[in-house]
Amino acid sequence: MAFSTPQIAILGAGPGGLTLARLLEVKRIDYVVYERDDSANAFDNQGGSLDIHHDDGQLALKEAGLFDKFKSLARYDGQAFKAVDKDLNVIWDMPYTGQEGRPEIDRKELRRMLAESIPPQKIRWNAKVQSLEREIDGCIVVKFSDGSVAKGFKLVVGADGAWSKARSLVTSERPEYSGICYFRATISPANPIYHRVCKQVGTGMYLAVTGGKQVVAMRMGDASYVVYAGVPRPEHWSKDNANFFQSSRFREHLVAHDFAGWNSEITDLLTYSDDEQWHCWPLYSLPMTFKGWKSVSGITLIGDAAHLSFTNGEGVNHALFDGFQLANAIEKFGLDSLDDAIEAYEKKMIPRGLESLKEGEEAKRRFFGEDSPQQLKAWVASMPTEGV
Ligand SMILES: Cc1cc2nc3c(=O)[nH]c(=O)nc-3n(C[C@H](O)[C@H](O)[C@H](O)COP(=O)(O)OP(=O)(O)OC[C@H]3O[C@@H](n4cnc5c(N)ncnc54)[C@H](O)[C@@H]3O)c2cc1C
Known part of the structure; x- marks a missing residue:
C-alpha cells in the first residue's frame, strides 16, 4: 500500500x-x-x-x-498544598475544598x-x-x-x-544550566514510613524550602509519593559522580551535606525513600x-x-x-x-x-533564593485571600 x-x-x-x-x-x-x-x-x-x-x-x-x-x-x-520552612513553620496551607481550577494528572x-x-x-x-x-x-x-x-x-x-x-x-x-538539580525518589505504599507520609503530605503537594534548597513530596495516581530534593550542583554532577550517585551512600550524603539542621520529618522523606536508584534532573532554561x-x-x-x-x-x-x-x-x-x-x-x-x-x-x-522562605512568605502575603 x-x-x-x-x-x-x-x-x-x-x-x-x-x-x-x-x-x-x-x-x-x-x-x-x-x-x-x-x-x-x-x-x-x-x-x-x-x-x-x-x-x-x-x-x-x-x-x-x-x-x-x-x-x-x-x-x-x-490541589491541596502545604509549604513549610526547614523548622516546619507553616508558610502556606491550602487544603482541598472542592477547587476545580488546577487538578493534577x-x-x-x-x-x-x-x-x-x-x-x-x-x-x-x-x-x-x-x-x-x-x-x-x-x-x-x-x-x-x-x-x-x-x-x-x-x-x-x-x-x-x-x-x-x-x-x-x-x-x-x-x-543554559540553572545551577539547580532535582534528585527524585519514590515512597510506595509498601514503604515502612508510608502511613506517616500520608498524614504529612496528604492528597496533594508538600514543599519545604530554606536557603536555596527544597524538598518536595507529591502524591501520584497509584497512591505512591514522588519525592524531590532540589539542590545546587555543578551541571554534570550526576555523570561526573556516577558511581557515588548510584551507591547507597548518596542519600546519606544528600541529607548530611544539603539538609543538615532540617527537621527530621522533612529529611526522613529522603532518608527512608524506597531502596531504588535515584534520578537526576538538571534544570535548564533558554x-x-x-x-x-x-x-x-x-x-x-x-x-x-x-x-x-x-x-x-x-x-x-x-x-x-x-x-x-x-x-x-x-x-x-x-x-x-x-x-x-x-x-x-x-x-x-x-x-x-x-x-x-x-x-x-x-x-x-x-x-531557590538564599532567602527563599522570606521570598515565598512575601509572595503568599501579596496574594488576594480568595486566590490562596
Ligand atoms: C523535574 C520536572 C518537573 C516538572 N514539573 C512540572 C509541573 O509540575 N507542571 C508543569 O506545568 N510543568 C512541569 N515541568 C515541565 C513540563 O514537563 C514541560 O514543560 C512539558 O512536558 C513540555 O511539554 P513538551 O511537549 O513541549 O515537551 P516534552 O514533554 O519534553 O516532550 C518532548 C517529546 O519529544 C520527544 N523527543 C525529544 N527529542 C527527540 C528527538 N530527537 N527525536 C524524536 N523525539 C524526541 C521526547 O521523547 C518527548 O516525548 C517539569 C519539568 C521537569 C524537568
Whole structure:
C-alpha cells in the first residue's frame, strides 16, 4: 500500500506534540508524528504529576474533545498544598475544598490519553530525530539516527522538548544550566514510613524550602509519593559522580551535606525513600536574553522547544495551549497558507513564551533564593485571600 506524505510533520510525542496531533485529527488535517520513545508507556521522564490549568491546558483538552476523559483521570484533591520552612513553620496551607481550577494528572496518564486519541499509524515510535536541514529548494529534510530521512512536508513542527533539534532552524539560542538539580525518589505504599507520609503530605503537594534548597513530596495516581530534593550542583554532577550517585551512600550524603539542621520529618522523606536508584534532573532554561525569532518558512516550535523556562508550574499548560493555538491557526489559514498560519501563531506564542521565561526566573528566586522562605512568605502575603 502506498501512503502519500502528510503535509505536516510533528517532531515529538510529548504533551505539546500530541495535543497538536489530536486537534489536527479532530479538524481532519493530515499529519505524522515522529517520536524517539518506543511507545507511549516509555518511562515518564519529566515530572511526576502535572497540574492542568482551567485557562489554558484545560481549554486545549476541551477543544480536543478529551475533557471528560481527563476529568476521569484527574485528581482534584491533588490541589491541596502545604509549604513549610526547614523548622516546619507553616508558610502556606491550602487544603482541598472542592477547587476545580488546577487538578493534577500523572504525566504518563496524560500522555497515554493523548496518544490513544489518535490513530496508531499516525505516530512513528522509535524515530529519533538527529538533525534537520534545509535543502537548496527550501524543503526541510528530517534526518533520523537510524540513517533514514523524511521530507516533502509543507510544515515541520518542533515539539521535541528542551533539547529540540528543530530549534536550530529558527534560532541559535541554546538552553543554559540553572545551577539547580532535582534528585527524585519514590515512597510506595509498601514503604515502612508510608502511613506517616500520608498524614504529612496528604492528597496533594508538600514543599519545604530554606536557603536555596527544597524538598518536595507529591502524591501520584497509584497512591505512591514522588519525592524531590532540589539542590545546587555543578551541571554534570550526576555523570561526573556516577558511581557515588548510584551507591547507597548518596542519600546519606544528600541529607548530611544539603539538609543538615532540617527537621527530621522533612529529611526522613529522603532518608527512608524506597531502596531504588535515584534520578537526576538538571534544570535548564533558554537565556533571559532570548527574544524569540522572526518567522521562518515551513517550520515552527511549540512547548519547551519554543520557550523552555525554569520550572514554574506552567510548562505543560503552555505546551498544550501552543498546540491548541497552532491548530487553530492552521485551520484558519489553510494548508496553502501555512506560512501565514506560522506568523499568526508565533505573534501570540512568542510574547507568552518570553513571559514564561520571566516567570521561571521569578520562581527560581522565590523557591531557590538564599532567602527563599522570606521570598515565598512575601509572595503568599501579596496574594488576594480568595486566590490562596
Ligand atoms: C523535574 C520536572 C518537573 C516538572 N514539573 C512540572 C509541573 O509540575 N507542571 C508543569 O506545568 N510543568 C512541569 N515541568 C515541565 C513540563 O514537563 C514541560 O514543560 C512539558 O512536558 C513540555 O511539554 P513538551 O511537549 O513541549 O515537551 P516534552 O514533554 O519534553 O516532550 C518532548 C517529546 O519529544 C520527544 N523527543 C525529544 N527529542 C527527540 C528527538 N530527537 N527525536 C524524536 N523525539 C524526541 C521526547 O521523547 C518527548 O516525548 C517539569 C519539568 C521537569 C524537568
